[in-house]
Amino acid sequence: MATSRKTRQKTIMEKEIDKIDTFFSAEDVYENVRNQGIGIATVYRYLNEMKKAGKIHSYLCNRKQIYSKEEKSHCHFECEKTGKVFHFEIDSLDFIQSKIPGKITSFQIEVKGVCNDQICNEH
Numbered sequence: 733m734a735t736s737r738k739t740r741q742k743t744i745m746e747k748e749i750d751k752i753d754t755f756f757s758a759e760d761v762y763e764n765v766r767n768q769g770i771g772i773a774t775v776y777r778y779l780n781e782m783k784k785a786g787k788i789h790s791y792l793c794n795r796k797q798i799y800s801k802e803e804k805s806h807c808h809f810e811c812e813k814t815g816k817v818f819h820f821e822i823d824s825l826d827f828i829q830s831k832i833p834g835k836i837t838s839f840q841i842e843v844k845g846v847c848n849d850q851i852c853n854e855h
């Protein structure tokens with residue numbers, strides 16, 4: 733029956749997302765559910781539903797959509813040599829607050845540079 737299959741797939745995806753406590757992409761979820769016969773289109777559809785229901789939040793990360801369960805501030809460091817992305821957290825933006833005519837509720841920070849990986853520091 734199509735309905736119960738859908739329900740089963742949703743339960744599997746829900747469990748996978750439950751295990752994640754940082755940002756994730758549709759591909760991350762797909763990697764963990766593909767062996768159970770769930771396609772990428774199903775993952776995208778499910779994440780869209782979750783987002784519309786306000787159960788997950790989405791951000792633009794390197795022109796890609798990423799998600800989190802709790803509303804987070806998206807702080808992002810990208811290595812210019814390899815394109816590798818690291819996410820980090822900032823507790824307070826007090827140093828910016830004084831320049832803003834209002835109250836900060838969430839923010840996105842995009843930082844670029846060269847990461848500490850050995851291959852990125854050889855010349």
Ligand SMILES: [Zn+2]
Pocket residue numbers: 792793794806807808817819
């Ligand atoms: Zn990011």
Ligand SMILES: [Zn+2]
Pocket residue numbers: 811812813814815816846847848849852
């Ligand atoms: Zn690097």
